[in-house]
Amino acid sequence: MAGNAHEFDVIVIGSGPIGQTLADKVRAGGLTVAVVERELVGGECSYWACIPSKAMLRPVIAVTEAQHVDGARAAVTGPIDADGVFARRDRYVTSLDDTGQANWVKSIGATLVRGHGRLEGPRRVAVTTPDDEVVVLTARHAVAICTGSLAAMPDVPGIAEARPWTNRRGTDSSSVPARLAIVGGGPVGVELATAWNGLGSAVILLDREQRLLPRMEPFAGELVAEGLTEAGVTVRTEVTLESLRRPVADGPVTVTLDDGSKHEVDEVLFAIGRTPLTGDIGLETVDLPAGSWLDVDDTCRVRGTDGWLFALGDVNHRALLTHQGKYQARIAAQVILDQAAGESVDEATPWGVHVASADRSAVPQVVFTSPEAAAVGRTAEEAVAEGYRCKVVDVDLGAKVAGANLYADGYRGQARMVVDEDTRCLLGVTFVGPGVTELLHSATIAIVGQIPIERLWHAVPSFPTISETWLRLLEGYQN
Ligand SMILES: Cc1cc2nc3c(=O)[nH]c(=O)nc-3n(C[C@H](O)[C@H](O)[C@H](O)COP(=O)(O)OP(=O)(O)OC[C@H]3O[C@@H](n4cnc5c(N)ncnc54)[C@H](O)[C@@H]3O)c2cc1C
Numbered sequence: 001m002a003g004n005a006h007e008f009d010v011i012v013i014g015s016g017p018i019g020q021t022l023a024d025k026v027r028a029g030g031l032t033v034a035v036v037e038r039e040l041v042g043g044e045c046s047y048w049a050c051i052p053s054k055a056m057l058r059p060v061i062a063v064t065e066a067q068h069v070d071g072a073r074a075a076v077t078g079p080i081d082a083d084g085v086f087a088r089r090d091r092y093v094t095s096l097d098d099t100g101q102a103n104w105v106k107s108i109g110a111t112l113v114r115g116h117g118r119l120e121g122p123r124r125v126a127v128t129t130p131d132d133e134v135v136v137l138t139a140r141h142a143v144a145i146c147t148g149s150l151a152a153m154p155d156v157p158g159i160a161e162a163r164p165w166t167n168r169r170g171t172d173s174s175s176v177p178a179r180l181a182i183v184g185g186g187p188v189g190v191e192l193a194t195a196w197n198g199l200g201s202a203v204i205l206l207d208r209e210q211r212l213l214p215r216m217e218p219f220a221g222e223l224v225a226e227g228l229t230e231a232g233v234t235v236r237t238e239v240t241l242e243s244l245r246r247p248v249a250d251g252p253v254t255v256t257l258d259d260g261s262k263h264e265v266d267e268v269l270f271a272i273g274r275t276p277l278t279g280d281i282g283l284e285t286v287d288l289p290a291g292s293w294l295d296v297d298d299t300c301r302v303r304g305t306d307g308w309l310f311a312l313g314d315v316n317h318r319a320l321l322t323h324q325g326k327y328q329a330r331i332a333a334q335v336i337l338d339q340a341a342g343e344s345v346d347e348a349t350p351w352g353v354h355v356a357s358a359d360r361s362a363v364p365q366v367v368f369t370s371p372e373a374a375a376v377g378r379t380a381e382e383a384v385a386e387g388y389r390c391k392v393v394d395v396d397l398g399a400k401v402a403g404a405n406l407y408a409d410g411y412r413g414q415a416r417m418v419v420d421e422d423t424r425c426l427l428g429v430t431f432v433g434p435g436v437t438e439l440l441h442s443a444t445i446a447i448v449g450q451i452p453i454e455r456l457w458h459a460v461p462s463f464p465t466i467s468e469t470w471l472r473l474l475e476g477y478q479n
Pocket residue numbers: 013014015016017018019036037038039040041042043044045046048049050051053054115116117118146147148149167171188277280281312313314315319320321322323324325
């Protein structure tokens with residue numbers, strides 16, 4: 001880079017799915033962009049999170065589903081081929097080679113700068129390259145922090161000697177531990193328990209809360225725990241980890257819980273949440289605290305800065321999901337483009353082009369377990385806590401939905417719809433059961449579109465599909 005080649009309209013720090021989306025959109029709008037990446041272009045999502053976990057889960061879920069269809073069950077005769085699953089995963093993560101994604105960044109006309117980016121005052125980013133050189137970039141319009149998050153670790157005795165797994169080894173290991181303890185029963189914990197149990201590990205899943213998936217409707221965690229238990233996972237809730245011991249480097253780990261029980265395993269995996277990757281990105285140079293989640297407004301501009309600094313994706317802690325971060329990137333790109341053109345930004349109109357309104361009321365999430373759990377919007381408990389006058393409708397899918405029973409014999413699943421009684425529009429919907437994942441977007445559209453119950457009756461689900469759950473929910477609302 002020579003002359004003013006270090007000056008760009010926009011600098012994006014972090015090339016995960018969110019940084020890439022922002023770069024793509026502002027570039028398409030005619031701005032120049034530098035994308036700074038210190039590790040692999042594509043981020044955690046592409047190599048150690050969404051993509052490898054789903055590549056590993058799909059074979060496990062496919063086999064489990066076949067085992068629940070009379071007649072098909074007889075065709076499932078052996079264990080899952082772990083090497084085949086690892087090969088599938090490696091294909092999806094391009095064997096941790098980011099050439100394809102790096103070329104894509106270049107193909108959109110962005111400049112990829114390899115190295116660790118740190119703010120150096122407003123609109124300046126110093127990049128320490130792999131050769132230990134420092135390149136200083138300046139941004140005419142905006143800097144976007146898209147640095148993502150890291151697995152959180154608890155402070156318990158013995159953690160260093162136990163060399164625990166996180167989502168990284170949990171998604172890139174090509175050997176199956178005979179015994180695996182997973183601490184944390186959120187989405188990462190339940191998905192990786194499903195995957196590794198399916199691949200042959202004896203898994204014990206531990207959570208300190210009363211139930212798994214504590215952020216979803218209670219029946220989600222309960223049905224997922226049932227599915228895991230049926231598959232052979234030992235599920236322990238309301239337990240706290242006291243210590244780990246791995247006296248011999250290659251030997252087993254002893255996990256001690258607060259109820260006094262001890263469990264010997266070959267590996268321990270932590271899935272207890274995330275911490276923001278903001279500790280070493282120069283936040284202190286712009287008067288922001290280092291190491292914290294970045295507080296943004298609904299346009300994704302960092303509060304306390306004057307409109308040049310954006311934080312998108314996991315780092316802003318609005319919704320730690322790839323699709324939601326990419327939505328934020330689309331909104332922020334519009335804000336950046338309009339600011340750069342000297343046009344006004346309308347931050348006051350919900351659902352407008354500059355406001356990430358869905359983050360507040362319509363975040364969809366699918367947890368890929370067996371059964372699957374899919375939810376969007378508020379839970380009943382959240383709606384009540386926020387002061388809504390609401391009606392809750394529950395449907396037992398196995399008992400009431402013909403399409404569900406044709407999908408799996410002895411189908412077990414449940415749905416819940418939370419309705420705002422003042423507007424008769426939906427506040428939240430949850431589906432749990434085999435094959436429900438693709439139903440979720442219908443609920444997202446109903447919530448975002450603010451479609452009243454009366455109109456939903458005109459959205460006719462095909463017979464005999466699991467979507468007929470919608471009819472049962474509407475009938476339940478009338479009764
Ligand atoms: C096991 C697992 C499974 C998941 N499954 C799903 C799923 O199915 N669906 C879903 O929606 N979400 C899923 N998530 C969440 C999803 O992975 C995150 O929400 C998503 O990766 C966030 O994207 P991001 O771009 O903000 O961050 P990341 O994907 O973490 O990317 C951040 C990038 O920034 C780079 N970086 C960091 N600091 C610097 C720096 N100082 N300088 C330069 N570069 C830097 C990093 O190297 C990285 O490449 C999963 C998470 C886990 C752990």
